[in-house]
Amino acid sequence: MKKLLLFGIVAMLTFTFTNLHAQLIKTSLTIIVRDDTGNTVNNVSVKLFENEEDYKKEVNPVAEGLTDDKGVVRFKALKSIAYYVLARKDDLDNSGGGELIGKLEDQKFNKVTIVIQ
Template sequence: MMKRVFGVVIMMLVMVGSVNLNAELLPTSLAITVIDNLGNIQKGAKVALYDNEDDLFNEEDAIDQGRTDNKGRITFKKLKPKVYYVRATQGKKTNEGEAEITGKLISGRKNKVNIVIR
């Protein structure tokens, strides 16, 4: 009986340890797909990621930025599991006033969001 309890305790410790290890080994990332109000992907849209609402509003101190690929996607890697602010633009189209904030990112996962520009 004691061996069985000991085995269960060891197994639980290994499982808890592997969850923490996965969170540390797998980087937290954010994959953004930019679409227009008709659902069309937006190739080459400029996307900037901000730490707070003031930086978003002033469009300064972006954590990272880039352009979407041919599928309208861009991925930001090695992020902290927190809320981020996003600005996406393509010509005169922007997401200003809509979907500018992500939910809190899940640690060790590729988090995904769609941003609609109008």
């Protein structure tokens, strides 16, 4: 009887923590922006788009932000899809490569590096 009770408690706790994890961890994306020499770049405007048409027209970004002093920008509570990324500072951007990032892993902290030239 004690084994059955213990099993029930363990099963209930496992379900509770799994459900709690799903509620606490939102799909997020950290982008590190570097220049062509590998140095991180601050104050880069970074925009995420859900489709290529919006990306090409530069309309309807689903998220946008500026990189910090370490060249990092973070986006939280995103859909688990692939995104088009536009990173731009002055005359530097990521056009010609690195515009599309793969599908984000659901309820994970995703991370990519973008190079601007």
